[in-house]
Amino acid sequence: MGVDPTTFSERPRWDPPWSVRCAAKYFTVQLASGKSIEQTDRDAVLQKSEEIAKEAKRTADREAVQEQAERFRSEEEKRIAAKKVSDAKEAIEEYLRNKAEADHQAKLKATCVVIRKATIDRKVSDLTVRETQQVKACQALGIY
DSSP states (O other), X not given: OOOOTTTOOSOOSOOOOHHHHHHHHSEEEXXXXXXXXXXXXXXXXXXXXXXXXXXXXXXXXXXXXXXXXHHHHHHHHHHHHHHHHHHHHHHHHHHHHHHHHHHXXXXXXXXXXXXXXXXXXXXXXXXXXXXXXXXXXXXXXXXX
């Protein structure tokens, strides 16, 4: 069994030099963050280093959150840009379909106008079969 150092009454056999004794009472701790702490109490130094470590962890957490937010923003911007591109493509396709349909309707209307001018003054009995079918087709479209 060992001797309890608090009840040991003898002086230690080894007497440290003066600088070591002074350093044990008062010392400077240089931390990685560049801050220095001058303390006489070892527990205070440990507590301060724990606080600095917690602060560094919070800073690292904040930086990680900021990086994640940046990644999210860039991904969201990419999604928005892709959505805009697809919307633009759809709008162009719709415009082209509408334009083709409008062109087709314009051709039909022009054809029906020509048929109407050719058959307007004639009797129904005087119309040929082809002209009768053309007139019925235009009437079905609502143009004649």
